Amino acid sequence: MEYGNFDKKEALNVIEEMVNSSRYKMKAEAKYFLLWGWMVFAAAIIHFFLVIAEVNNSWIIWPVLMGLAFIIYLFMVNKTKREGGSSTYIDRVNKYLWLGFFGPLLVTILSGVFISWAAAYPFFMAIYGWSAIVSGGLLKFKPLVNGGIVSCILGVATIFVPGMYILLMLALAIFAGFIIPGHALNNVES
Amino acid sequence: MKELDPILHSRLRLAIMSLLITHDEVTFPFVVEKTEASRGNVSVQITNLEEAGYLDVTKSFEDKKPKTTLTITKKGETAMEAYTKALKEYLNL
Numbered sequence: 001m002e003y004g005n006f007d008k009k010e011a012l013n014v015i016e017e018m019v020n021s022s023r024y025k026m027k028a029e030a031k032y033f034l035l036w037g038w039m040v041f042a043a044a045i046i047h048f049f050l051v052i053a054e055v056n057n058s059w060i061i062w063p064v065l066m067g068l069a070f071i072i073y074l075f076m077v078n079k080t081k082r083e084g085g086s087s088t089y090i091d092r093v094n095k096y097l098w099l100g101f102f103g104p105l106l107v108t109i110l111s112g113v114f115i116s117w118a119a120a121y122p123f124f125m126a127i128y129g130w131s132a133i134v135s136g137g138l139l140k141f142k143p144l145v146n147g148g149i150v151s152c153i154l155g156v157a158t159i160f161v162p163g164m165y166i167l168l169m170l171a172l173a174i175f176a177g178f179i180i181p182g183h184a185l186n187n188v189e190s
Numbered sequence: 191m192k193e194l195d196p197i198l199h200s201r202l203r204l205a206i207m208s209l210l211i212t213h214d215e216v217t218f219p220f221v222v223e224k225t226e227a228s229r230g231n232v233s234v235q236i237t238n239l240e241e242a243g244y245l246d247v248t249k250s251f252e253d254k255k256p257k258t259t260l261t262i263t264k265k266g267e268t269a270m271e272a273y274t275k276a277l278k279e280y281l282n283l
Binding site: 086088 | 194199201204205208209211212213214215216217219220223224225274277280281
């Protein structure tokens with residue numbers, strides 16, 4: 001860009017160019033949805049087959065895979081932070097949305113441990129769905145909103161699903177709410 | 191017709207302010223990258239805009255490296271609003 005004298009039409013072009021160059025990079029969000037989506041999906045499916053195989057303490061797969069996902073997530077956040085240099089309104093709202101997500105998630109996990117996992121799973125799906133809907137609305141990305149709605153509906157349906165099949169419902173919910181929209185986000189132009 | 195603000199009616203200063211109006215905050219390297227101007231030129235124009243009260247400059251350290259962060263002020267927002275309004279009038283938009 002040249003920086004000499006310029007006329008009023010050019011002034012408008014400069015504003016437009018800078019605003020366009022600052023458009024929110026939706027693609028950057030995809031990696032987080034895919035990381036958590038595939039990890040939760042894998043944990044649910046592996047847990048399901050471990051239950052069928054009557055393996056003791058099959059639930060261990062959850063802390064193992066979620067712990068691994070969290071470490072990878074921290075690396076990703078740190079890398080993004082280093083490469084960053086700007087923060088938009090959407091960045092800030094998105095950041096607090098996902099920070100706030102951990103509150104209800106923790107309550108649901110503790111409810112599962114101390115009350116009943118059968119009652120906790122539908123809430124997981126509702127929380128995932130709710131976060132996807134809000135995030136999709138912020139990014140103006142319809143597949144994420146739709147995926148979140150499907151996840152919430154599956155959460156309601158799960159109340160009536162017996163025993164270990166709840167795990168398959170959870171896998172389905174995360175596939176609809178995070179994985180499909182995550183891949184779609186990865187393919188968007190800007 | 192209202193005169194265009196001479197502080198903003200400069201390509202680089204306007205580019206910097208346009209970045210700030212769309213962000214909560216930006217770092218100095220980010221501005222250099224987006225405007226494709228030299229570091230020295232960007233630095234001078236940031237000082238001019240700071241002296242006009244259009245932006246705030248915060249210097250800090252991150253990972254033991256100095257970090258310069260810019261944020262737009264209320265006065266800067268008002269000036270940009272007035273500038274774009276006047277520009278539209280001039281261009282009959």
